Amino acid sequence: FAVSKFYHIGCFNHDANVIPALERRRRELDINKVSAVVINCAELAQESGYNYFSVGYKGVCYSGPQANETYFKKGPAETKKKCSSGGVGKKGAAVVYTFGKSVNLSGNSFLLHAAF
DSSP states (O other): OOOOOOEEEEEEEOOTTTSOEEEOOOSSOOGGGHHHHHHHHHHHHHHHTOSEEEEEGGGOEEOOTTHHHHTTTTOBOOHHHHBOTTSOBOTTEEEEEESSSEEEETTEEEEOOBOO
16 A cells, blocks of 8 residues: 655644544654654555544544644644654644645645655
């Protein structure tokens, strides 16, 4: 199964109770394997038919049918403080991705760049 190309949107404040987890992760996240965790989450979201997904604290994969309406409600997080450069969120934040090439947030359209 090959995952479609996906795009990095950004780091957003996250409430784990709002968006369902597609997969829970282990207690420790190997920073050298972060891209594999993100790609696995993309595969799970794509298999479920979701257009948006995120990777949160300890590599937990989140998505759902209304994810595009939910991810952006709490606003962007401080990237360096809340999200790693490897593409996962820290406590209270998640890195959001989409399979679309552009996204419309609050009436503003953004062209995105491929994540990997």
